[in-house]
Amino acid sequence: MIEFSHVYKNYDKNYILRDLNFTVNKGEFIFITGPSGAGKTTTLKMLIALESPTHGAVKFLGTELQDLKPRDIPFLRRKIGFVFQDFKLLPNRTVFQNVALGLEVSGIFGDVIIKNVSEILKAVELYTKKDDFPLSLSGGEQQRVAIARALVQNPQVLLADEPTGNLDEETSRIIIDIIKSFNNKGTTVMLATHDKNLINMGRARVIDITKS
DSSP states (O other): OEEEEEEEEEETTEEEEEEEEEEEOTTOEEEEEOSTTSSHHHHHHHTTTSSOOSEEEEEETTEEGGGOOGGGHHHHHHHEEEEOTTOOOOTTSOHHHHHHHHHHHTTOOTHHHHHHHHHHHHHTTOGGGTTSOGGGSOHHHHHHHHHHHHHTTOOSEEEEESTTTTSOHHHHHHHHHHHHHHHHTTOEEEEEOOOHHHHHHHOOEEEEGGGO
16 A cells, blocks of 8 residues: 655765665554654655655556646545644634644535534544634644544544654543544554554554655
């Protein structure tokens, strides 16, 4: 489903990824690990065409992503949900409106939005907060909103960048359990983290990009 083949990435002649090789099968749960600055975020961003390899190939469903035309990138991103490390929630939009944004960008409105957003908010146990604004939520609740927004279009793949970075252990476990529940339904998951405790909670395959 996903393939990184001899991928190198440099910035200003400094390589942060060197000869990265791995594959991810449909339905897998994968941890991408390595110290800060090792290229975990860059690795995930390559899968939504926010970054391109300096050398090598990144493939999704057999397509080399660096060869995509700009008009094709939005269609790629409908298949891949991304949970950013800093959440990227819009403070002037309610929880419901933040989650609905991806559907609106895809041209979906009306009853379909109401149904899909309501269902995903119930799945992450935030439906009662649907009319609240992000700044009134706890860090764990904001993270669940970000996960709901990434999953509302039922993507084939969920990418999560340090999704529990600033959360306590109990809240981190809740977040992992939510992500695993969607993985159990068939969503492929790639989660970047340097937290060994989180990896122990997840009990999944680990790809250490510093050893690739």
